[in-house]
Amino acid sequence: MAMAEEIGAEEFSAVVATHRQQIFRFLLASTRDVDLAETLTQDCFLKAHRNWASFRGESSAMTWLMRIAINLQKDHWRNRRMQFWRHARANAVDLGEASEWLPSGERSAEQQLLARERVRQVGKAVEGLSERQRTVFLLRYVEEAELSEIARATGLSEGTVKAHLSRAVAKVRAELGARQ
Amino acid sequence: MNSKEKVGGVSGVSNIADEEDKLNKALGEFRLSVHAWSDAAYGRTRTAVVPNPRRVWWLAAGWALGCVLVAGGASAGVWEHHQHQQEMRIAAAHAVGQQRQATQVREQQVREEKADLLTREDLLAKVDKDVSREVPAAMEPLGQLMAEDETQ
Secondary structure, three states: OHHHHHHHHHHHHHHHHHHHHHHHHHHHHHHOOHHHHHHHHHHHHHHHHHOHHHOOOOOOHHHHHHHHHHHHHHHHHHHHHHOOHHHHHHHOOOHHHHHHHOOOOOOOHHHHHHHHHHHHHHHHHHHOOOHHHHHHHHHHHOOOOOHHHHHHHHOOOHHHHHHHHHHHHHHHHHHHHHOO | OOHHHHHHHHHHHHHHHHHHHHHHHHHHHHHHHHHHHHHHHHOOOOOOOOOOHHHHHHHHHHHHHHHHHHHHHHHHHHHHHHHHHHHHHHHHHHHHHHHHHHHHHHHHHHHHHHHHHHHHHHHHHHHHHHHHHHOOHHHHHHHHHHHHHHHO
16 A cells, blocks of 8 residues: 555656656746746646545546646636635736746847837737636647646537637737737 | 719728828837836846845844733723723622611611610500509508508
């Protein structure tokens, strides 16, 4: 029994090491708050550890973990909206600030400036999306997940995922077009 | 389809392709930015704040002192109020006692005056009676004569 627990712990450590950064990235992009993203990432793995027995391997571990992370984030906003939403808003930064981290690559200064402006515009558009649209958009364009994976992670049908994604992209396109 | 329409159609398709290109480029750059931001935040050094035991002790002492002061202030106020109430009660009882005593004294005086008056009237009546009894009945006609002589 003790041996089985030890192997389980080792296995779980490997799962954490493999997926932690990706879960954190998704939560950071969703919440725009580093501390909150870290807390929710820890909660996600804690919940996963407690419920590991219920993971049947029908989807990948990443999809299962992402589903937990999405639910945690939803719960968090539901609770926060009732109590400390002002404080939560104060801690969150603009998603457009991510443009400051854009790798310069081999671009000229002008190209870098234009690229940062584009990233800011996308960030602004993403902030204006509904919670579900934002989740689908981030999973598709930041985590590069397949539609089927997004459907499993969000618990939506593929058709609904496509519809949300299409609306989200239309909003981003409109934001990019408006600033031309 | 004339040549102008053809040109317009080609430029429309080219515009759409440009827009798609721009969108894809923007989405790619957004992805890169979020990844870089996340990597930086993920790898940042975290500072854990360890509570200083001395500071905790001072904090606890401060709280305890504050609680004692507040409790002391409150109980002093309550005691003061209670004391004041008691003094007021004593003063009121004293005043009532004095008033009662004064009334009693006045009543006593009235009673004594009444008793005094009665005593004087009784004494006079007794003297009259005694005087009337000192003269025997047989001497009464003499007594009347004496009175007549005196008037004469």
